[in-house]
Amino acid sequence: MEIEDREEIGGYTLLRYSWESAIEPGQFAMARVAGYPVTFDPFLARPFSYYDHDSETASLLFEVRGRGTALLDDARDRIEVSAPLGRGFRIDESRGPAALLGGGIGVAPLKILSRRLNALGVCHDVFLGFADTRYAAVAEDFPGASVATVDGSAGIHGTVLDAVPDLERYEAVYACGPNPMLAAVKRAVGDRVICQLSVEERMGCGNGSCNGCVVPVRDGGYVRSCVEGPVFDAEMLAW
Numbered sequence: 001m002e003i004e005d006r007e008e009i010g011g012y013t014l015l016r017y018s019w020e021s022a023i024e025p026g027q028f029a030m031a032r033v034a035g036y037p038v039t040f041d042p043f044l045a046r047p048f049s050y051y052d053h054d055s056e057t058a059s060l061l062f063e064v065r066g067r068g069t070a071l072l073d074d075a076r077d078r079i080e081v082s083a084p085l086g087r088g089f090r091i092d093e094s095r096g097p098a099a100l101l102g103g104g105i106g107v108a109p110l111k112i113l114s115r116r117l118n119a120l121g122v123c124h125d126v127f128l129g130f131a132d133t134r135y136a137a138v139a140e141d142f143p144g145a146s147v148a149t150v151d152g153s154a155g156i157h158g159t160v161l162d163a164v165p166d167l168e169r170y171e172a173v174y175a176c177g178p179n180p181m182l183a184a185v186k187r188a189v190g191d192r193v194i195c196q197l198s199v200e201e202r203m204g205c206g207n208g209s210c211n212g213c214v215v216p217v218r219d220g221g222y223v224r225s226c227v228e229g230p231v232f233d234a235e236m237l238a239w
């Protein structure tokens with residue numbers, strides 16, 4: 001895909017490219033830098049949640065962590081994308097209000113989810129947690145969102161759960177972030193409401209063929225987060 005636009009937002013990079021096919025909130029893309037002649041660096045594409053999609057343009061928001069994201073950050077012309085992949089959030093329109101909770105780069109799928117909830121008329125609030133004010137800069141793209149930072153440099157001092165004053169009032173909770181955050185959200189919500197969690201397991205293929213992304217499930221065994229997920233009902237997960 002040709003990169004249409006690139007923007008740095010605090011500690012993150014936003015890439016936009018032309019994409020018309022439908023995308024469900026919570027689905028992801030396997031993306032890597034495109035090279036000519038064909039490059040095998042990195043050998044494997046990396047998974048990224050869709051940040052937004054407006055029927056013509058899709059965007060990915062990412063943080064540079066290692067080789068794959070560093071090369072993607074340097075890309076100015078083209079990237080290779082396999083998408084859309086996985087099972088996203090399953091929205092029950094009759095269950096509202098909803099709370100959307102994102103931790104760190106886990107805020108990524110909440111933009112497109114919020115857009116969908118708005119289109120369906122589902123009332124919702126957004127809560128975002130970051131390490132510090134640099135990363136929290138992306139919260140400006142979520143008007144009305146409540147923000148927490150671990151170092152207290154922006155918003156409430158604490159985790160994303162500290163930014164939610166009354167979790168009991170929500171009939172649905174959708175969350176994305178590191179596993180310890182998701183486990184804390186699951187414990188806080190209990191089993192009285194819909195709770196769906198988007199996990200960030202490391203992935204090899206993204207299409208179900210390598211078993212590199214499995215998560216343990218409550219009934220025993222494992223499921224692949226790239227095809228059965230990455231969004232799971234909280235009650236299904238073993239942690």
Ligand SMILES: Cc1cc2nc3c(=O)[nH]c(=O)nc-3n(C[C@H](O)[C@H](O)[C@H](O)COP(=O)(O)OP(=O)(O)OC[C@H]3O[C@@H](n4cnc5c(N)ncnc54)[C@H](O)[C@@H]3O)c2cc1C
Pocket residue numbers: 028042046047048049050060061062063064065066067068069070105108109199200201202203230
């Ligand atoms: C479904 C899904 C959606 C994702 N969405 C996004 C997104 O929207 N934006 C974004 O920036 N990132 C997202 N990620 C994480 C992203 O895929 C990794 O940051 C990326 O693969 C790192 O590649 P790298 O080559 O830069 O780093 P590597 O060299 O592969 O790793 C660098 C460091 O990061 C750690 N790391 C790598 N992947 C993960 C991971 N999944 N979880 C925790 N630690 C990891 C490694 O252990 C290592 O310490 C998502 C992951 C999944 C599974």
Ligand code: FES
Pocket residue numbers: 202203204205206207208209210211212213214224225226227
């Ligand atoms: S990443 Fe290969 S099976 Fe999921």
